[in-house]
Amino acid sequence: MTAFRRGITCNRFIYNEQKQFPQASGEFSEILSQIVLAAKVVSREVNRAGLADIVGAAGATNVQGEDVQKLDLYANRHFIDAMSDNCHVSVIASEENEDIIRTDPERMLRPGKYAVAIDPLDGSSNIDVNVSIGTIFSIHRRITPGHDGGPADVLQRGDRQLAAGYVIYGSSTMLVYTVGRGVHGFTLDPSVGEFLLSHPNMQMPKQGSFYSINEGNFPYWAPKTREWVVALKGTENPAGKPNSLRYIGSLVADFHRTLFKGGIFAYPMDFKNPDKPRGKLRLLYEAAPIAMIAENAGGRATDGQRRILEIQPTELHERTPLFVGSEADVAFAERFHRDAG
Numbered sequence: 001m002t003a004f005r006r007g008i009t010c011n012r013f014i015y016n017e018q019k020q021f022p023q024a025s026g027e028f029s030e031i032l033s034q035i036v037l038a039a040k041v042v043s044r045e046v047n048r049a050g051l052a053d054i055v056g057a058a059g060a061t062n063v064q065g066e067d068v069q070k071l072d073l074y075a076n077r078h079f080i081d082a083m084s085d086n087c088h089v090s091v092i093a094s095e096e097n098e099d100i101i102r103t104d105p106e107r108m109l110r111p112g113k114y115a116v117a118i119d120p121l122d123g124s125s126n127i128d129v130n131v132s133i134g135t136i137f138s139i140h141r142r143i144t145p146g147h148d149g150g151p152a153d154v155l156q157r158g159d160r161q162l163a164a165g166y167v168i169y170g171s172s173t174m175l176v177y178t179v180g181r182g183v184h185g186f187t188l189d190p191s192v193g194e195f196l197l198s199h200p201n202m203q204m205p206k207q208g209s210f211y212s213i214n215e216g217n218f219p220y221w222a223p224k225t226r227e228w229v230v231a232l233k234g235t236e237n238p239a240g241k242p243n244s245l246r247y248i249g250s251l252v253a254d255f256h257r258t259l260f261k262g263g264i265f266a267y268p269m270d271f272k273n274p275d276k277p278r279g280k281l282r283l284l285y286e287a288a289p290i291a292m293i294a295e296n297a298g299g300r301a302t303d304g305q306r307r308i309l310e311i312q313p314t315e316l317h318e319r320t321p322l323f324v325g326s327e328a329d330v331a332f333a334e335r336f337h338r339d340a341g
């Protein structure tokens with residue numbers, strides 16, 4: 001594995017990685033660099049949110065029927081613009097938009113080779129209370145022929161993602177991403193306006209003693225899920241002791257902690273609507289990118305029965321149950337859910 005010099009900028013890092021592939025055109029690196037730039041701008045706005053009058057519901061609802069807040073709109077517009085300005089992206093799917101966005105093909109000399117899925121501001125219900133929120137992204141190679149792209153370009157299995165990453169707007173802003181060659185973390189130094197390599201080759205502990213779940217949903221879970229959570233609070237579990245509960249309600253923040261400290265984050269299927277049991281998290285914008293990062297850091301991600309990265313999406317806003325984290329803790333969750341149907 002390459003030795004990485006801490007403190008180099010993210011853009012330099014991306015360029016160095018590109019040089020490992022002499023045939024690379026640099027187009028893919030340009031997309032990553034555009035994401036880095038957009039993340040800096042959104043980070044600035046998140047930090048100013050308490051000052052500027054841009055916090056609060058914008059009055060609209062997104063395609064999931066949730067309140068859209070102003071900062072969501074800002075982040076969505078910014079990431080979409082950043083991707084559209086890049087002539088290598090043909091198709092963008094955003095959690096905030098019902099349909100795919102085709103970047104303007106007229107401006108392109110030739111069809112863009114890539115498709116991007118993005119959750120521009122995840123955990124947005126936490127904005128008002130100054131709790132960490134994040135951006136999640138993934139990049140696919142385009143598979144449709146012709147000049148324009150189509151939904152099929154983003155409706156690809158997670159194991160076909162070329163890159164996945166997130167930005168956490170927390171006590172500091174960090175960008176964590178993988179192109180399948182290790183997971184690397186960069187911390188934004190606001191004084192120079194650059195993401196600097198702070199956490200090369202991140203590895204998730206093989207086993208932890210934290211579980212992260214919205215336990216208020218207990219009455220709506222399947223019996224096997226309840227049994228599993230009860231077991232986590234006992235001694236018959238991988239930690240051999242009651243696990244500690246940590247839950248922020250912002251996937252990026254909950255996953256980020258799990259990546260560092262180990263354990264499991266889960267959003268299982270629930271029966272709030274008994275006729276239509278479902279997971280809450282979105283496969284394309286949340287589960288698949290987070291799963292790619294987890295696996296590349298030595299962790300695992302499953303819907304209880306299937307590896308998240310092997311699920312073929314059929315809809316842009318498809319939801320899935322998600323169990324992600326340390327290998328031993330995800331395997332333990334799977335033991336309860338595998339045969340539950």
Ligand code: AFP
Pocket residue numbers: 066121122123124125126214249250251252254267280281
């Ligand atoms: P919001 O963006 O509406 O805050 O949803 C965040 C999220 O999609 C994900 O980031 C959290 O893990 C999960 O929902 C929290 O859901 P609950 O509020 O139901 O626990």
